[in-house]
Amino acid sequence: MDFLVLIGRILFVPMFLASALGHLARSTAMAGYPAAKGVPAPRAAVLGSGAVMLLGGLSVLLGVWPDLGALLLAAFLLPTAVLMHAYWKETDAGARQNEMIHFQKNVALGGAALMLTGLFAIAGDETGLMWTGPLF
Template structure:
């Protein structure tokens, strides 16, 4: 594993662990901000909890677990994907700069919104990172190429032996036909 991965994953994960712990400890602080996003989501997805505090806590748990997994390098691609998925509603709920009236507040929210977009970009890169090991798709393609490559000499060998065998069978058939008369 490269030094950049060893250092980069925990750095990327640290924000999620810290924010997730805050959401787990005090969901009531974030519930009013999350409410405009939670209601439409819970109406469409019935398996989610109804109370906003519970959803904030659930989101925080995903952030903590996903952040720890990413930081420790345990299933980092899956963890990065889960974090990226939970970052969308978090960003839309907490950093609605387009609704801010005060210009300085709008500027701050825009900075946080763009910061979250940047983090999402890093998470998507981490989700695609195979850690210098070939992906399953690459391995499958190359296994198929290897099979085609290995099959080529077999095909030539079969063709080379099939012609004389067919000729011998034809001669035998003619001899049998002649002997039977």
């Protein structure tokens, strides 16, 4: 089963790493979206979210305190779903649909990240194929 957990970690992480690199490399260009949502210091928010996705993603992928990495991703995804993808506030049907998709994606991935946190915490070092055991 160690191998299945490793495959799951490998499949779970690429989206976070790709998004993190985009946030970090194009922070100025990406700052317009959070600015439009009323986020204070939008460029700093883009850089911060990029750092969170990079650290959390690498932690889960490499198995270095993966419970902490998964919890970090969940702590990013769930508030982001509500604060940045509030589809119920959109009046345009296309924008509403787009935000709903992002909201649901973030909630689903946040739930998966919470499950990973629990898996790593419960299984501890028995999960195998990690550099360190869980922190919690």
